[in-house]
Amino acid sequence: MTTNDTHVGASTKSSGSSVVASVGQWVTSSDHKKIGRLFIGWSLVHALEVAVLGAIFGLERMSPSSMQIFDGDAALQLSWLFRHVLVLGLLAPLFIGLAIAIVPMQVGSKAIAFPRLAQYGFWAWLFGSGLVLISLIANGGPNGGNADMGDLFLMGVGLLIVGLLAASLSVATTILTSRAPGMSLDMMPAFSWSALIASIATLLSLPVALSSIIYLYVDHTHAQNAFGGGQGMETWLGWIYSAPQTFVFVIMALGVLAEIAPVAARVRQPLRPVMLGGIALISTAIIGAVTQTNHVLNLTGTNSDKLSSTVLFLLTNGLPLLGILVAVAVSLLCFKEGRPSVNAAFAFAVLGVIMILVGVAGSFLANIDDAGLLGTSFTEGVTLYLAYGGVLVALGALTHWAPKLWGVVLDDKKVLGLAGLGLIGTVLSSFPLYIAGFANQPANVVNGFDYDGPVALWNVLAAAGSALIALVVLAYVGLLVAAVRAGAGAKDDPWDAHTLEWSIPSPAPANNFASLATVSSSEPLLDAKPSQEVPA
Amino acid sequence: MTLALPSAPSQTSRRQVLVATAMVAAAAGMLIAGMLAMWMKFRAGAPTRESADGLKIIKDWMSKDIKVPEVAANTMFATFPFAALMAQWAVYAAKRRDSQHRSLALVILFGIGIALVNAQVAIYAQMEVVVSEGAFGAMFYAITGTMLALIVSGMAFTTVAFFRSIGGRDDDQQVISANALYWYFLTAAFTAVWFFVYVQK
Numbered sequence: 001m002t003t004n005d006t007h008v009g010a011s012t013k014s015s016g017s018s019v020v021a022s023v024g025q026w027v028t029s030s031d032h033k034k035i036g037r038l039f040i041g042w043s044l045v046h047a048l049e050v051a052v053l054g055a056i057f058g059l060e061r062m063s064p065s066s067m068q069i070f071d072g073d074a075a076l077q078l079s080w081l082f083r084h085v086l087v088l089g090l091l092a093p094l095f096i097g098l099a100i101a102i103v104p105m106q107v108g109s110k111a112i113a114f115p116r117l118a119q120y121g122f123w124a125w126l127f128g129s130g131l132v133l134i135s136l137i138a139n140g141g142p143n144g145g146n147a148d149m150g151d152l153f154l155m156g157v158g159l160l161i162v163g164l165l166a167a168s169l170s171v172a173t174t175i176l177t178s179r180a181p182g183m184s185l186d187m188m189p190a191f192s193w194s195a196l197i198a199s200i201a202t203l204l205s206l207p208v209a210l211s212s213i214i215y216l217y218v219d220h221t222h223a224q225n226a227f228g229g230g231q232g233m234e235t236w237l238g239w240i241y242s243a244p245q246t247f248v249f250v251i252m253a254l255g256v257l258a259e260i261a262p263v264a265a266r267v268r269q270p271l272r273p274v275m276l277g278g279i280a281l282i283s284t285a286i287i288g289a290v291t292q293t294n295h296v297l298n299l300t301g302t303n304s305d306k307l308s309s310t311v312l313f314l315l316t317n318g319l320p321l322l323g324i325l326v327a328v329a330v331s332l333l334c335f336k337e338g339r340p341s342v343n344a345a346f347a348f349a350v351l352g353v354i355m356i357l358v359g360v361a362g363s364f365l366a367n368i369d370d371a372g373l374l375g376t377s378f379t380e381g382v383t384l385y386l387a388y389g390g391v392l393v394a395l396g397a398l399t400h401w402a403p404k405l406w407g408v409v410l411d412d413k414k415v416l417g418l419a420g421l422g423l424i425g426t427v428l429s430s431f432p433l434y435i436a437g438f439a440n441q442p443a444n445v446v447n448g449f450d451y452d453g454p455v456a457l458w459n460v461l462a463a464a465g466s467a468l469i470a471l472v473v474l475a476y477v478g479l480l481v482a483a484v485r486a487g488a489g490a491k492d493d494p495w496d497a498h499t500l501e502w503s504i505p506s507p508a509p510a511n512n513f514a515s516l517a518t519v520s521s522s523e524p525l526l527d528a529k530p531s532q533e534v535p536a
Numbered sequence: 537m538t539l540a541l542p543s544a545p546s547q548t549s550r551r552q553v554l555v556a557t558a559m560v561a562a563a564a565g566m567l568i569a570g571m572l573a574m575w576m577k578f579r580a581g582a583p584t585r586e587s588a589d590g591l592k593i594i595k596d597w598m599s600k601d602i603k604v605p606e607v608a609a610n611t612m613f614a615t616f617p618f619a620a621l622m623a624q625w626a627v628y629a630a631k632r633r634d635s636q637h638r639s640l641a642l643v644i645l646f647g648i649g650i651a652l653v654n655a656q657v658a659i660y661a662q663m664e665v666v667v668s669e670g671a672f673g674a675m676f677y678a679i680t681g682t683m684l685a686l687i688v689s690g691m692a693f694t695t696v697a698f699f700r701s702i703g704g705r706d707d708d709q710q711v712i713s714a715n716a717l718y719w720y721f722l723t724a725a726f727t728a729v730w731f732f733v734y735v736q737k
Contacts, residue, residue: 113552169559177550203563211570214682218667219674226578226671290570 030115031510033405036101038122039167040398043094044473046085046129047391051470053082054384054429058463060446062456073139075446080141081133083241083444086387087249088157089129092164092202094394095252096121099171099195102401105501106189108180108519110511113173121167128160142233150230151221157237158213161206172199180500183519186273189499191397194255194279201248201283208290212236239292242379243363244285246386247320250356251282253393254327257349260400261331263497264346265338268523275330281323288316298369317364324357343495344415348396351423352389355430359385362434378437380444381430388426388469392419395476403490407507408483415479422472429465432458498523557714561721564686568725571679572732578671579736598672598737605662609734612655616723619648623716626697630712635701638712642698645719649691656684676733683729690715690722 026034057079060069070078104112112118131152135141140149175196179188188196216236219227228235239245258279262269269275288295295312298305332350334340362382366373373379399415402408433441436458493502502525504512521527582597622645629637659680667673697715700708 114556165563169556169563172559173552173556176555177552200559203559204566207563207567208570211567211574211682215571215574215675215678218678218681219671222668222674226674290566 028119030111030119032104032112032115032118033101033508035112035115035118035122036097036099037405039093039097039100039125040394042126042129043090043097043394044477046089047094047473048470050082050086050090050387051466051473053078053085054466055463055470057082057446058429058459058461058466061441061459061462070446073145076143077136077139077141079444079446081136083383084132084136084141084157085129086383087241087246088160088164091246091249091387091390093125093167094390095195095198095249096164096167096171096202098256098394098397099191099199099252100167101405102397102501103171103192103195104174104178105404105504105508105512106192106499107175107178107183108500108513108517109174109178110513111178112170113178114170117166118170121163121165121170124163124166125160126163128156128158128163131156131159141230142237143230145230147220147230150233151217154213154217154220154233157240158210158217161210161213165203165206165210168199168202171195172203175199180517180519183524186276187519187522189522190258190269190272190275190279191252191255193276194252194258197280197283198248198251198255201251201286205245205248205286205289206240208292209237209240212292236292239289241383243360243366243382243386244288244316244320246383247282247285247360247363248289250386250390250393251279253349253353253356253390254279254282254324254331256393256397256400257353258327258331259499260346260349260396261334262338262523263400263495264343265334265340266496267334267338268498268526269330270333270337271330272522275327278323278326278330281326282320284315284319284323294367294374296367296369296374313367317367321360321364324353324360328353328357344410344412344419345396345400345495347416347419348392348399348422350396351419352392352394352396352426355385355389355392355423355426359383359389359430366437372440373437375443376437377433377441377443381433381437384430384433385426388422388429391469391473392422392426395419395422395473398476398480400495401501402480402483403492403494403506404501404504404508406480406484407490408480408487409490409494410479410483415476418472418476418479421468421475425465425468425472427465429462429469432461432465436462493525496529498526500524503528551710553710554714554717557717561718565721565725567682568679568686568728571675571682572728575675575679575732578675582671596670599669602663602665604734604737605659606734608655608658608662609730612652612659612726613730613734615648615652615655616726619645619652620716620719620723622648623694623719626701626712627709627716630701630709635704639698639701642694642701642712642715645715646691646694646698649687649694652687653684653691656680656687679729679733683726686722686725690718693718 026038029035056069060075100112100118104110133156135149135153135156136144138146138149138152140146140151140153142153144150144153175188175192185193185196216227216233219225219232220229258269258275295316296309297313298309300306359382362378362385365371366378366382395418398405399410402410436455437443441455441458490506492504492506494506495502500517500519501508503517517524579595579597582595584593584595586593622641626638626641626645629635629641665673665676667677693715697708697711700711705711
């Protein structure tokens with residue numbers, strides 16, 4: 001396959017003599033790699049923001065009766081800011097950004113479908129995030145005291161959802177229409193498959209949130225009675241920020257692991273259709289999301305009641321958990337059959353996915369009525385496991401695809417250390433909230449509650465965990481910036497990988513491929529190499 | 537080292553617009569379905585009371601002073617299939633590379649769109665629903681307003697297809713087909729809205 005000479009980095013250097021020109025290039029670029037990196041960059045800024053907020057909340061919760069960093073309204077709004085940024089400011093855009101940057105290269109396309117739509121998606125998401133931030137600072141979020149700012153909050157959430165939908169549409173259309181000749185859906189790389197599933201699940205679930213927002217906005221601006229005013233925002237929008245909707249946003253994390261594991265093990269993915277099926281199974285979470293209900297397992301009442309409760313519970317909580325278990329198990333099968341070499345990208349990905357698995361298993365447990373965990377900080381722990389686990393996986397993905405995105409290979413030992421610290425940070429920030437949940441610490445409340453357990457210890461640990469995550473993200477960005485500044489040129493295929501993006505130069509040229517390739521298997525690049533693999 | 541993979545022949549039509557339109561229709565379908573589900577939930581949960589003579593149970597959902605203008609609502613319902621028919625006529629003409637009929641069908645489709653908007657405005661004028669009057673008022677304007685916005689989007693799509701048509705894009709079947717798909721979706725969506733909002737009330 002021949003390639004273009006125009007490297008992204010090269011063109012930036014030649015024409016970016018002034019800062020204005022460089023900013024202009026980024027603002028108006030239709031290059032999917034730039035749009036994806038904008039999403040990823042801002043998501044990592046939000047990762048820092050939530051980690052710092054999480055640390056502050058943990059400190060305030062050390063002694064709810066005496067320590068008051070924030071007063072009532074400010075604490076409430078910052079608690080909402082934390083939830084909002086964790087899910088719609090970090091988890092969702094981080095993986096959509098990865099998909100925008102990587103998927104077109106993986107499927108052998110020269111560009112993303114509707115690049116201007118993807119670009120609009122980013123700016124709408126960013127602008128919407130800004131509106132939400134302003135409204136929450138001005139006490140306008142759910143249960144807030146400023147009605148006008150409440151309208152702004154709804155507008156901001158609506159706008160950023162439209163942005164995420166636009167970006168998802170662009171990704172899904174690329175996968176469905178722009179695959180290389182011969183690449184059927186079952187031959188697609190695992191990450192692209194997960195991006196397709198996640199994009200379609202997003203396109204089907206988030207419009208339901210938009211319908212709530214439209215009703216709330218009309219009601220809030222005119223009558224403020226039917227939907228419960230500011231309090232109603234929590235009732236009608238709270239589901240976007242919690243499981244099972246959050247499961248939709250981590251589907252791509254499984255795709256990242258499934259992509260990196262066979263490369264690290266130097267083997268073709270065994271039981272590949274089962275793994276693709278496992279990833280697809282997670283999308284059943286949207287059944288729970290669009291009904292805006294926690295389908296709780298409640299074994300009281302008649303046999304018919306018990307049966308319907310069990311079926312709905314298993315459908316919305318059990319199937320996503322089963323899907324993740326299958327995808328993880330099959331991905332790790334590579335290590336049984338191959339020649340494993342643990343690198344930093346794989347470490348980040350596998351540790352992050354295990355954290356996500358603990359989060360989804362926690363959600364399964366929380367939705368058993370007899371456990372009495374709903375409404376406690378246990379559910380906060382679930383969201384933190386998913387979000388911080390997602391961050392770890394995304395850092396693994398960035399390490400893996402850094403050669404294509406920036407033309408650099410990161411120092412494996414240093415990044416490996418960060419993966420370990422990231423694991424510790426995630427467990428420290430989330431697991432204490434699981435324990436505190438069993439002791440009935442309420443969810444999303446930072447002061448003024450009664451608590452009868454060792455409150456200081458659990459919340460100090462949670463604060464320390466969030467602070468550690470902030471440090472890990474900062475250190476990772478520092479390593480990346482240093483590597484890019486050093487300009488150490490990466491090889492075209494430094495990992496001996498399997499898929500099409502590794503057949504083009506590093507960093508990837510502006511239009512990816514100069515000519516199209518014919519694909520006849522799920523590992524086209526491996527087919528073209530002299531055989532070194534361990535037979536599956 | 538950059539590996540050489542077997543090169544492929546030039547790519548055939550990728551139908552990006554058609555596929556994207558199908559997904560937009562699915563997403564917009566979920567939007568309308570979500571709104572209708574909440575409409576039904578609020579309607580079912582509206583408080584009830586006995587009538588003055590104690591013979592009937594009255595549901596306090598839509599004020600008894602509000603009368604649905606059935607002529608306008610039913611005309612909208614009956615007009616949508618004609619809109620879909622015109623959109624399909626444009627597809628038929630495009631396949632035969634008949635630019636005159638294709639453009640004519642799109643102009644008529646746009647005209648039908650104007651008529652639909654006019655009918656919706658007439659419904660607003662005749663019903664005189666007060667937006668701040670309880671759940672019904674807010675939800676009525678929210679759901680019909682969203683439907684109106686989707687219709688206007690369809691008209692914009694038709695306008696783009698028309699200008700491409702008169703611009704001599706004879707090979708532009710995909711955009712015409714996508715436009716038709718969107719109008720089929722609008723027909724289905726309005727049928728649901730018509731039943732739940734104007735018939736069942």
